[in-house]
Amino acid sequence: MTPIAGQPVLTANEMRAAEQQAIDAGGSVEALMERAGREVARAVARLASRAPVLVLCGPGNNGGDGYVAARFLAGIGLDVRVAASAAPATAAARAARAGWSGPVTPVADAQPAAILVDALFGTGLKRPLDPALADCLRTLAGKARRTIAVDLPSGVTTDDARTLGDVPIFDVTLALGAFKPAHLLQPAARHCGETRLLDIGVDVRSDLHVIEKPSLRTPDADSHKYNRGMVTIVGGAMTGASLLAAEAAMRAGAGYVALLGGQGGGPHALVHKSFDDDALDDDRIGALLIGPGLGRDDGAARRLDRALATAHRLVLDGDALHLLKDRMAVLESRAAPVILTPHAGEFAALFGEGEGSKIDRARAAARETGAIVVFKGADTVVAAPDGRARIVGDTNDWLSTAGTGDVLAGVISAMLAGGMPPFEAATAGVWLHADAARRLGAAFIADDLAAMLTESRASL
Ligand SMILES: NC(=O)C1=CN([C@@H]2O[C@H](COP(=O)(O)OP(=O)(O)OC[C@H]3O[C@@H](n4cnc5c(N)ncnc54)[C@H](O)[C@@H]3O)[C@@H](O)[C@H]2O)[C@@H](O)CC1
Numbered sequence: 041m042t043p044i045a046g047q048p049v050l051t052a053n054e055m056r057a058a059e060q061q062a063i064d065a066g067g068s069v070e071a072l073m074e075r076a077g078r079e080v081a082r083a084v085a086r087l088a089s090r091a092p093v094l095v096l097c098g099p100g101n102n103g104g105d106g107y108v109a110a111r112f113l114a115g116i117g118l119d120v121r122v123a124a125s126a127a128p129a130t131a132a133a134r135a136a137r138a139g140w141s142g143p144v145t146p147v148a149d150a151q152p153a154a155i156l157v158d159a160l161f162g163t164g165l166k167r168p169l170d171p172a173l174a175d176c177l178r179t180l181a182g183k184a185r186r187t188i189a190v191d192l193p194s195g196v197t198t199d200d201a202r203t204l205g206d207v208p209i210f211d212v213t214l215a216l217g218a219f220k221p222a223h224l225l226q227p228a229a230r231h232c233g234e235t236r237l238l239d240i241g242v243d244v245r246s247d248l249h250v251i252e253k254p255s256l257r258t259p260d261a262d263s264h265k266y267n268r269g270m271v272t273i274v275g276g277a278m279t280g281a282s283l284l285a286a287e288a289a290m291r292a293g294a295g296y297v298a299l300l301g302g303q304g305g306g307p308h309a310l311v312h313k314s315f316d317d318d319a320l321d322d323d324r325i326g327a328l329l330i331g332p333g334l335g336r337d338d339g340a341a342r343r344l345d346r347a348l349a350t351a352h353r354l355v356l357d358g359d360a361l362h363l364l365k366d367r368m369a370v371l372e373s374r375a376a377p378v379i380l381t382p383h384a385g386e387f388a389a390l391f392g393e394g395e396g397s398k399i400d401r402a403r404a405a406a407r408e409t410g411a412i413v414v415f416k417g418a419d420t421v422v423a424a425p426d427g428r429a430r431i432v433g434d435t436n437d438w439l440s441t442a443g444t445g446d447v448l449a450g451v452i453s454a455m456l457a458g459g460m461p462p463f464e465a466a467t468a469g470v471w472l473h474a475d476a477a478r479r480l481g482a483a484f485i486a487d488d489l490a491a492m493l494t495e496s497r498a499s500l
Pocket residue numbers: 056059060069072073076098099100101102103104105129130160161162163164165166167168169170190191192216240
């Protein structure tokens with residue numbers, strides 16, 4: 041199985057263009073479909089353990105893949121039945137249909153089977169499924185022991201990952217040739233179940249990738265606390281949040297972490313200082329983090345204005361993002377990099393609901409501000425002003441608890457202070473945060489997450 045980390049992610053149009061390139065280079069749609077159908081059959085055969093299979097075929101090339109897969113599955117002796125929602129509408133799908141020698145029943149007449157393969161619609165879905173067809177799909181999926189979607193669950197939109205109607209939750213989705221946004225972005229991603237990537241021999245490239253394990257420098261004989269990265273955190277009214285960020289920054293590998301204007305507490309290694317110009321005018325500061333626990337009163341706004349006026353590399357989170365709404369113009373005038381880490385509410389308050397997918401929205405926000413934007417959630421997207429974007433691949437829904445965002449802000453600050461370029465710092469931070477959550481498994485609190493970063497950082 042191809043690991044998900046680092047893989048390119050293509051929109052429907054990009055995938056079509058990649059397929060066209062393969063065709064122009066001497067291939068054919070039929071050859072691609074033959075390969076795709078064979079790979080689907082291999083995957084289904086492994087998942088089916090010889091149980092009966094029902095393949096649902098739609099009118100397009102997704103349906104074509106279904107007919108080819110059915111032929112291969114029957115060829116290895118599986119009990120395979122095929123049902124179609126409409127006649128094949130493309131030349132390649134017609135050829136694939138002709139290659140299937142068994143009967144084809146209307147989907148409405150199909151009897152359930154232990155293994156359901158959905159090859160109704162893939163990247164060509166244009167509108168919600170006809171209600172009767174959607175109903176059949178749901179019923180047959182409900183009666184199957186295992187449900188497998190070819191390329192995408194029928195009913196999800198490829199690029200902006202919406203669900204058109206009541207789409208079943210599949211056990212496995214077999215992504216053909218490349219991951220698409222719907223495999224990673226919510227809500228579509230949860231309908232995919234476990235997504236597996238099948239190689240169909242198409243060369244794919246994108247400036248959008250799944251986040252991969254970063255490579256970080258190990259301390260050596262020349263290392264000291266300042267060149268390992270100095271993180272300064274501006275504290276405020278809610279001390280717990282800034283302490284979580286501080287502990288996370290330390291455990292993610294920062295050499296020196298100072299909290300300005302906090303109220304004490306935290307690990308002994310944390311340096312407490314008062315919030316004043318001397319503390320901010322320190323050239324050794326590698327990253328200045330403001331937002332976790334800052335508060336939103338006039339005092340908080342003054343601290344933010346001071347932080348924005350420095351020449352330090354900045355990470356803005358939580359309350360700083362709330363206060364930033366009236367100060368967006370400042371971002372354009374800053375020479376040093378800025379990383380913004382909004383959750384969905386903060387993002388909408390700053391940038392509006394916007395158009396397109398979460399990836400489009402994150403990219404537009406990065407372009408507009410010139411900042412790196414970490415658009416958080418179960419499907420965190422990191423975007424740079426130049427259009428590069430990354431999506432988290434390994435998530436843990438137990439992260440949905442207060443304080444885990446403060447931990448993320450601390451980790452990203454440590455990466456930035458350690459000398460990584462801001463886009464790489466943000467993606468490395470998101471990876472470490474997700475890795476610590478994966479190690480913890482279930483039912484943890486933000487303090488546990490911060491503590492677990494020691495193991496995650498040591499693993500790199
Ligand atoms: N283009 C290629 O070279 C290859 C494509 N492949 C497969 O082809 C798929 C894309 O094929 P297509 O572009 O034909 O698209 P689909 O097979 O997803 O469906 C397109 C067809 O369904 C119709 N349609 C869309 N939404 C509908 C709805 N709600 N109700 C009824 N009809 C609807 C469209 O008018 C069109 O006729 C991929 O997901 C993949 O599975 C693979 O075979 C690999 C090669």
